[in-house]
Amino acid sequence: MARLQDKVTIITGGASGMGRVAARMFAAEGAKVVVADVTEQAAQSVVDDVKAAGGEAIAVVADVSKEADAKRMVDETVAAFGRVDVLYNNAGIMPEADHSVIDTSVDDWDRVMAVNVRGVFLGCKYAIPKMLEQGSGSVINISSIRGYSPNPGRMTYCAPKAAVIMMTKIAAGEWAQFGVRANAIAPGVLRTPMWDADVERGAIDEEFYLDMVPAKRLGMPAEVGALAVYLGSDDASYVNGSIIPIDGALTAIPAG
Numbered sequence: 001m002a003r004l005q006d007k008v009t010i011i012t013g014g015a016s017g018m019g020r021v022a023a024r025m026f027a028a029e030g031a032k033v034v035v036a037d038v039t040e041q042a043a044q045s046v047v048d049d050v051k052a053a054g055g056e057a058i059a060v061v062a063d064v065s066k067e068a069d070a071k072r073m074v075d076e077t078v079a080a081f082g083r084v085d086v087l088y089n090n091a092g093i094m095p096e097a098d099h100s101v102i103d104t105s106v107d108d109w110d111r112v113m114a115v116n117v118r119g120v121f122l123g124c125k126y127a128i129p130k131m132l133e134q135g136s137g138s139v140i141n142i143s144s145i146r147g148y149s150p151n152p153g154r155m156t157y158c159a160p161k162a163a164v165i166m167m168t169k170i171a172a173g174e175w176a177q178f179g180v181r182a183n184a185i186a187p188g189v190l191r192t193p194m195w196d197a198d199v200e201r202g203a204i205d206e207e208f209y210l211d212m213v214p215a216k217r218l219g220m221p222a223e224v225g226a227l228a229v230y231l232g233s234d235d236a237s238y239v240n241g242s243i244i245p246i247d248g249a250l251t252a253i254p255a256g
Contacts, residue, residue, distance in 0.1 A: 002030030003233040008081040010034040010073065012064050012123060013091030015042035017192045018142070021221040022088060022228055027055030029229055031086070034077045036060045064091045064119030074126040083134055086232040087127040089120045089141045089164075094157055094194065096203065101155045109156055116160035117167075124171055124182075131180045138232045139182040141168050142224075143243065145251050147186060161186075165243050172241030181240040183231050188247025191218040215248030 009026050013019040015037035027033045027050040035050075035057055037043040043059035050057040060076050062069040077084055093115050095108045120141055131137025146154060147161030164184060171182035189195070189209045195218070198204040210216060224246055230236050231244075245251055 002028075003229060003235065004086075005030035006032060007085035007232065008032045008034070008077060008083050009086040009088060009232060010036055010077055010084060010123070010127065011088045011090055012036045012062070012073075012119065014088075015039050015046055017194060018190070018221040018224055019088075019090045020046050022090065022225040023050060023057065024053070024055075025222065025225040025229055026086075026088075026232070027053065027057060029233070031055075031232070032081050033057040034060055034073070034080070036062045036064070036073050036091075038063050064089075064123060065114035067122055070119070070122035071126045073123075074130060078130060084127050084130040084137065085134075086138045086140065087123055087131075088228055088232070089123050089139070091119055092116045092142060092160075099155070100153055104156050112156045113160055117163045120164055120167055124167070128171070128175060128180060132175065132178050134179075136179040137181070138236070139168070139171060139180070140228050140231050141182070141184040143168070143184040143186045145186045145188045145245050145247050147184075148243070149251050168243065169241050176240050181231075181236070183236070183239055183242045183244065185224060185227055185231070186243055186245045186247070187219060187224055188245065188250045189213060189218050190224065191220055213248045213250050214253060215250075217248065219246060219248060 009031040014023045014035035023046050035043045035046045040061045047057040047059045060073050062073040141164050143164040144161040146158045147165045168182050168184040199206050
């Protein structure tokens with residue numbers, strides 16, 4: 001039997017990048033996938049791909065930073081499939097104007113915090129009660145190695161990712177006795193469409209990172225997806241409150 005057979009999985013930011021890859025991977029393992037995204041056409045495209053491969057999925061248009069949307073996302077999931085087994089809080093943004101605390105605008109700060117922190121909070125707020133009713137569930141949050149290994153000059157990216165780590169640990173401690181798990185994935189440098197766009201416009205020197213990462217390569221979205229599949233499955237039933245780096249050993253060695 002597939003590892004996620006009939007597990008109902010919400011993937012936020014599921015229409016592009018890591019979310020799109022994860023949606024296909026979860027469906028291939030038997031999950032019923034809810035592709036939640038702000039862009040309806042893109043979300044439906046992922047659903048079409050999943051269905052073409054023999055999987056089951058629906059699209060839900062939702063801005064995870066808005067409480068009404070987060071609640072509706074969970075309500076539509078339960079209406080369609082009857083339960084919520086996995087919440088994969090993947091949605092996140094990274095502004096180009098991310099600098100130091102004195103150079104980052106308040107608007108940029110508020111925008112990133114709304115999606116990257118409030119979005120995780122709201123997803124948990126409305127999905128975990130459904131999991132508690134069932135007596136089981138898995139929350140998977142996307143953080144970053146920069147949530148615990150700071151990158152000076154990236155205040156608006158690092159601070160929200162640190163908040164996600166703390167929210168994950170608190171949720172794990174609160175709900176473990178009721179069968180609900182919460183874990184976070186902390187990616188390092190990944191080859192995503194966002195990464196490629198930044199390289200193309202000259203915002204990132206890829207060779208610098210290739211030299212810095214001990215594995216001497218970038219990670220791939222499917223590698224993050226594979227870890228998420230594991231965390232969502234019963235194979236990870238005793239994995240709770242963990243922050244798991246997937247970074248080619250970047251944070252395993254002393255800086256410099």
